[in-house]
Structure formats: structure tokens, C-alpha cells
Amino acid sequence: MSRQELISPEGLRVDGRRANELRRISCRASVLNSADGSAYYEQGNTKVLVAVYGPREPRNRSLAQQDHATINVEFNIAPFSTSERRKRSKGDKRLLEISSFVKQTFEGAIQTAIYPRSQIDIYIHLLQHDGGTLETCINAATLALVDAGISMMDYVCACTAGFIDETPILDLNFVEESSIEVPNLTVAIMPRNGNIALLQMESKLHSSKLEDVMELAVEGCKHIHRKLDQAVLVAAKDLADKLSN
Amino acid sequence: MDVDMESQDTRDIASRIVTPGSVITNDTAFMRGHGTFAERTTIYSSVAGAVERINKLVSVRPLKQRYSGEIGDIIVGRITEVASKRWRVDVNSRQDGILLLSSINLPGGIQRRKSESDELQMRTFFAEGDLVFAEVQSYFADGALSLHTRSLQYGKLRNGTFVTVFPQLVPRSRSHFHTLPCGVDIVLGVNGYIWVSKHVPASKVEENSELIYSDKNEFISDDERETIARIANCIHLLNRLYVKITDTSIIFAYEASLTHAVKDLLTREIAIDLAHNVKTRLEQQS
Numbered sequence: 421m422s423r424q425e426l427i428s429p430e431g432l433r434v435d436g437r438r439a440n441e442l443r444r445i446s447c448r449a450s451v452l453n454s455a456d457g458s459a460y461y462e463q464g465n466t467k468v469l470v471a472v473y474g475p476r477e478p479r480n481r482s483l484a485q486q487d488h489a490t491i492n493v494e495f496n497i498a499p500f501s502t503s504e505r506r507k508r509s510k511g512d513k514r515l516l517e518i519s520s521f522v523k524q525t526f527e528g529a530i531q532t533a534i535y536p537r538s539q540i541d542i543y544i545h546l547l548q549h550d551g552g553t554l555e556t557c558i559n560a561a562t563l564a565l566v567d568a569g570i571s572m573m574d575y576v577c578a579c580t581a582g583f584i585d586e587t588p589i590l591d592l593n594f595v596e597e598s599s600i601e602v603p604n605l606t607v608a609i610m611p612r613n614g615n616i617a618l619l620q621m622e623s624k625l626h627s628s629k630l631e632d633v634m635e636l637a638v639e640g641c642k643h644i645h646r647k648l649d650q651a652v653l654v655a656a657k658d659l660a661d662k663l664s665n
Numbered sequence: 666m667d668v669d670m671e672s673q674d675t676r677d678i679a680s681r682i683v684t685p686g687s688v689i690t691n692d693t694a695f696m697r698g699h700g701t702f703a704e705r706t707t708i709y710s711s712v713a714g715a716v717e718r719i720n721k722l723v724s725v726r727p728l729k730q731r732y733s734g735e736i737g738d739i740i741v742g743r744i745t746e747v748a749s750k751r752w753r754v755d756v757n758s759r760q761d762g763i764l765l766l767s768s769i770n771l772p773g774g775i776q777r778r779k780s781e782s783d784e785l786q787m788r789t790f791f792a793e794g795d796l797v798f799a800e801v802q803s804y805f806a807d808g809a810l811s812l813h814t815r816s817l818q819y820g821k822l823r824n825g826t827f828v829t830v831f832p833q834l835v836p837r838s839r840s841h842f843h844t845l846p847c848g849v850d851i852v853l854g855v856n857g858y859i860w861v862s863k864h865v866p867a868s869k870v871e872e873n874s875e876l877i878y879s880d881k882n883e884f885i886s887d888d889e890r891e892t893i894a895r896i897a898n899c900i901h902l903l904n905r906l907y908v909k910i911t912d913t914s915i916i917f918a919y920e921a922s923l924t925h926a927v928k929d930l931l932t933r934e935i936a937i938d939l940a941h942n943v944k945t946r947l948e949q950q951s
Contacts, residue, residue: 475759538759569730571711574686612686659728662907
């Protein structure tokens with residue numbers, strides 16, 4: 421089987437980006453009326469919608485924690501999100517894995533101690549899938565949580581990076597991600613102090629290369645942070661204007 | 666002390682929009698309030714909102730947040746559970762509020778002891794799903810709100826319709842119960858729950874204390890129903906525009922809406938038109 425060329429001799433990737441380029445990001449907060457906070461987030465062709473409810477009375481009182489809030493994440497992939505239409509069951513292990521990653525990531529970022537005996541629900545819907553599911557989920561959830569007015573230590577920004585032909589590449593798309601030869605590293609950081617909230621890789625990468633790939637991913641996270649911050653400011657200024665009138 | 670420096674600093678800190686993780690001040694003289702956290706000597710914001718400063722206390726008020734109760738707030742809640750000697754009430758907050766059997770007015774004698782039979786027939790006062798008009802009495806140790814309905818104006822709500830809005834749009838004011846000139850009563854809960862109902866004179870309830878816990882609606886004519894629906898839609902409209910919801914703004918919206926049918930009020934074009942109208946009138950007033 422001939423191997424698909426992921427980086428052309430000119431240094432361009434399959435979708436025409438350079439190695440260190442992110443996909444186009446567009447995002448908006450407060451898109452749903454009924455949710456406490458919500459966000460729509462696009463990174464290239466990956467599109468996610470997140471709704472945050474809470475902090476609210478726990479649905480199941482036995483889950484309530486005396487000294488901090490419980491975070492509940494539900495992740496759902498729309499059947500029409502991929503080129504092959506497929507309906508996934510709620511118990512799909514892949515979905516559960518991603519939701520538990522998102523949950524763990526935010527447990528470190530949200531100040532849960534100020535919301536005792538309550539529950540924060542994060543519902544994530546993947547509307548279109550083109551690689552980087554986890555990173556887009558985390559970025560979109562951050563935006564929705566900020567929109568809900570939930571106290572957080574910082575934004576959590578995530579980005580992926582890989583390694584092709586001796587070059588680290590940023591923000592893998594679906595084609596790059598599904599190639600077996602490309603390692604896929606997801607990093608989530610809290611940009612203020614650079615703390616790492618999540619680090620995930622399921623493939624092999626030579627340890628001497630890890631540092632370069634990480635560095636690139638962290639750069640990507642910082643860029644995403646600026647984008648998210650802008651979106652939050654736009655939403656906040658909009659509300660502040662309306663309220664002052 | 667340099668007064669000019671101080672005022673400069675004040676202007677710098679207050680009325681500024683910040684986002685989570687951004688530095689508010691490095692000055693150790695300030696104390697951190699809600700919506701902020703401190704790391705070493707720096708105070709950071711933990712929410713997106715406007716910075717507020719009262720003397721040495723800095724806090725950030727988020728532009729959108731669930732209701733957080735304060736003692737004395739007048740709220741509307743929905744009973745979610747009947748427990749022993751208490752009701753749990755959904756108050757749009759981070760936990761359910763609690764209404765103790767001992768903090769309601771029982772029918773009959775105004776001051777009488779709660780007996781065992783009252784405990785057994787708690788559902789005849791409030792059952793699951795009922796809406797109550799109550800006041801925040803105190804907090805429990807875990808931050809849950811304790812409510813009371815110890816006044817004839819509080820109690821069960823009936824004869825109307827329920828509207829939810831953003832809690833920060835309902836300002837705390839002297840009165841939260843209004844009778845509008847169009848013959849409709851509104852209860853503006855500070856927690857963002859609003860009750861719009863047919864006007865019932867207060868004297869009628871005072872005469873017959875059994876009415877406080879009645880589940881039966883009175884006769885509501887078609888005209889009255891339409892007015893209630895119109896007011897409810899006007900409130901939805903104000904909520905969508907993010908305009909403060911007070912009796913004045915509701916009356917303005919109602920008057921502007923009279924040229925349209927109730928069912929059309931929330932369609933896009935009419936909503937924009939009305940919004941403009943209400944905003945200009947509110948600006949003229951202020």
C-alpha cells in the first residue's frame with residue numbers, strides 16, 4: 421500500500437497548512453438560551469457545541485459531596501458528524517473516555533470548593549468531526565464554563581501536536597490523526613502559569629523528540645488562549661453594554 | 666497620603682471587564698472578595714465580569730451567573746420535595762432552598778403551635794410542583810437558603826403563568842409584588858423566577874385565610890388570559906434584550922406591544938421593533 425504523503429516537499433500539509441500552523445478557529449459564547457452557559461467552537465472542520473448547567477442541586481443526592489461540587493461531563497458524537505453515518509450508544513467506551521478526560525481536566529481548574537453539595541453538568545456535542553476531538557472539547561467547555569460564570573483558576577486551553585518526517589506538526593486533522601505513523605499528543609495547559617492540566621498520547625514517540633513536540637503544542641495552546649479570551653471579552657462587553665442601557 | 670494616587674488607582678481597578686486568570690491588582694492593601702482568588706501577593710479574577718471595589722475589598726461580579734441568595738431577598742420557588750418538617754424548593758440557585766414547616770403561616774390561628782397533624786398533612790399546604798412566593802430568612806451552614814412565608818402576601822401562587830429570566834435582570838427593590846394597570850399581578854422573584862397572574866384583591870385573601878393554600882384557580886376570562894400571556898411575552902422579550910425587568914420596563918413593553926397580536930410578539934421583526942421602542946422610552950425616562 422502506498423503511503424499517503426502527509427507533508428509535501430514544499431513543506432505543506434494535506435490541508436495546505438505549514439507544520440506550525442493552527443487550523444482556523446472561530447468561537448462564540450452564549451449561544452443557547454436555556455443553559456447557564458454555552459459555547460460554539462470551530463477548529464477547522466471540527467465543530468462542537470457545549471452547554472453548561474449549574475452549579476445546581478445534584479440530580480442524585482448520593483453523589484453530592486459535602487465540601488466541593490461534583491462535575492459531570494457527557495460527551496456525544498452526532499451520527500452525522502463523520503462521512504460514514506453511525507449512531508453510537510451512550511455507553512461507547514470511546515465517548516466515556518473522552519468525557520472522563522474532560523472531567524479530570526476541569527476538576528483541577530474549576531474552584532469546586534466554593535460550590536459545596538452541588539453539581540456542574542457539561543454536555544458536549546460533536547457536530548462535525550475532523551480530528552482533534554479532545555482538544556476542541558476542552559476548549560469549547562472552557563468557553564462555556566466562563567460563560568456560565570463559574571469560578572475557575574484559569575482558562576484551560578488544549579492543543580494537539582504530532583511528528584512527521586522529523587518535523588513536529590501542530591494541530592492534527594483527521595487524515596493526519598488516523599495515520600498510524602503519526603504520534604498524536606494532546607496537551608492542555610492553564611496559560612497563566614503554564615501548568616499542565618492534561619497530557620495524553622497513545623502512540624510511540626522517541627523521548628528525545630517529546631520536548632520539541634510539547635513545546636509546539638504549548639505554543640498552540642497559548643494562541644488558542646488569546647482566541648478564547650477575545651471571545652469572552654466580546655460576550656462580556658456585549659452583556660455589559662446591554663445592561664448599562 | 667496622596668489622595669490623587671488613590672483616586673487614580675480606584676479608577677484603574679473599578680469598572681473594568683476582566684476574564685478568568687487576569688491580574689486585578691498586585692497591591693497587598695486590597696482584600697479579595699467574590700470572583701477573585703489570591704496567589705502570593707497578587708489578586709486574580711476567577712470569572713469574567715466587571716471589577717467592583719468597596720473600600721479595600723475587590724470583587725468581580727460576573728455578567729451571567731446563577732442566583733446567589735441574600736437574606737431578605739424576595740423570591741419565587743418551586744417545591745421539589747416534601748421531607749420531614751420541611752420542603753425543598755428549587756430557587757434557581759446552586760442548591761435547593763429549604764422551607765421549614767415552622768416558617769410558614771398555618772391557616773386558622775396566626776400564631777399557633779405546629780402539631781403532629783400538621784406534619785402529616787404537609788402536602789395540603791405545599792405539594793411537589795407548587796410555586797411559592799417567599800422571603801430568604803437565613804442561610805444554613807452549607808450555604809443553602811432557608812425561606813419563610815410568614816406574611817399574608819407570601820404563600821402559594823395560582824391563577825397565572827410562570828416565566829424564567831436571567832436573575833441579574835431583576836434588581837432588588839422595595840416592592841416585588843406589583844399590580845399593573847392592565848389588571849395583572851406580577852411577582853418579580855430576585856432569583857429570576859417571575860409569576861404573572863390575574864389580579865386578586867388582597868382583601869379577598871385576608872378575609873378567607875383558607876385561600877392561601879388553595880390549589881384551585883379562580884375563573885379567568887379569555888381577555889384576562891390574553892393580557893397575562895401578553896405580559897409574559899413582554900417579559901420574555903425584555904429578557905432576550907437583557908434589559909432590567911422592573912414594573913416600569915414591563916409596562917413600557919406592554920404598551921408598545923398593544924398594536925400586535927400576542928402570538929406575534931416574539932417573532933424576530935416585531936421583537937426588534939418593540940425592543941427599540943422600549944429602550945428609547947427607558948432612556949427618556951432616565
